[in-house]
Amino acid sequence: xxxxxxxxxxxxxxxxxxxxxxxxxxxxxxxxxxxxxxxxxxxxxxxxxxxxxxxxxxxxxxxxxxxxxxxxxxxxxxxxxxxxxxxxxxxxxxxxxxxxxxxxxxxxxx
Amino acid sequence: xxxxxxxxxxxxxxxxxxxxxxxxxxxxxxxxxxxxxxxxxxxxxxxxxxxxxxxxxxxxxxxxxxxxxxxxxxxxxxxxxxxxxxxxxxxxxxxxxxxxxxxxxxxxxx
Numbered sequence: 001x002x003x004x005x006x007x008x009x010x011x012x013x014x015x016x017x018x019x020x021x022x023x024x025x026x027x028x029x030x031x032x033x034x035x036x037x038x039x040x041x042x043x044x045x046x047x048x049x050x051x052x053x054x055x056x057x058x059x060x061x062x063x064x065x066x067x068x069x070x071x072x073x074x075x076x077x078x079x080x081x082x083x084x085x086x087x088x089x090x091x092x093x094x095x096x097x098x099x100x101x102x103x104x105x106x107x108x109x110x
Numbered sequence: 111x112x113x114x115x116x117x118x119x120x121x122x123x124x125x126x127x128x129x130x131x132x133x134x135x136x137x138x139x140x141x142x143x144x145x146x147x148x149x150x151x152x153x154x155x156x157x158x159x160x161x162x163x164x165x166x167x168x169x170x171x172x173x174x175x176x177x178x179x180x181x182x183x184x185x186x187x188x189x190x191x192x193x194x195x196x197x198x199x200x201x202x203x204x205x206x207x208x209x210x211x212x213x214x215x216x217x218x219x220x
Contacts, residue, residue, distance in 0.1 A: 044200075097155070097158065
């Protein structure tokens with residue numbers, strides 16, 4: 001079992017819809033959770049981080065964390081074609097080394 | 111402006127050459143990382159450092175070496191480049207938990 005698992009996609013959503021990206025992790029001791037966006041040929045860009053159970057909102061993005069279920073998700077409201085990218089989930093177990101998932105490719109259809 | 115820099119951005123080189131990929135950050139971060147990523151594939155951690163004179167190998171075996179003589183500088187060296195080293199190399203730094211990435215170096219070994 002991988003430490004951080006994501007569906008590789010592609011996840012296709014129409015423009016204006018809500019995109020829901022999911023990630024599960026195996027280590028119950030994980031403490032910090034991150035979402036990165038990576039456009040093709042570019043480096044990853046941090047878009048959200050969450051440490052506590054519940055929801056955290058930033059503009060059109062909402063990160064959701066459920067430690068009991070070992071599950072973290074990213075919701076993108078009012079999806080735009082410019083949101084089309086690969087979204088990487090990353091987990092920190094508390095000693096600074098972050099483990100990245102393989103990423104979910106999101107396609108927003110105009 | 112606080113940032114993380116990588117040079118060169120693109121490098122095409124012949125087999126057997128020694129190369130050094132440069133990474134510098136002006137963010138005041140103690141922790142720095144090197145990742146390798148093939149197109150459309152996942153990130154692989156190859157080296158990391160938690161401070162000056164501290165370097166560790168990552169999860170992916172690599173023939174490269176790193177040094178950390180100054181906090182802001184974390185160069186990666188390949189003593190003898192081979193076609194199997196063709197990839198994108200991403201440098202990152204972190205202060206507390208979040209990692210920030212440089213623009214990457216795309217290396218092609220002929």
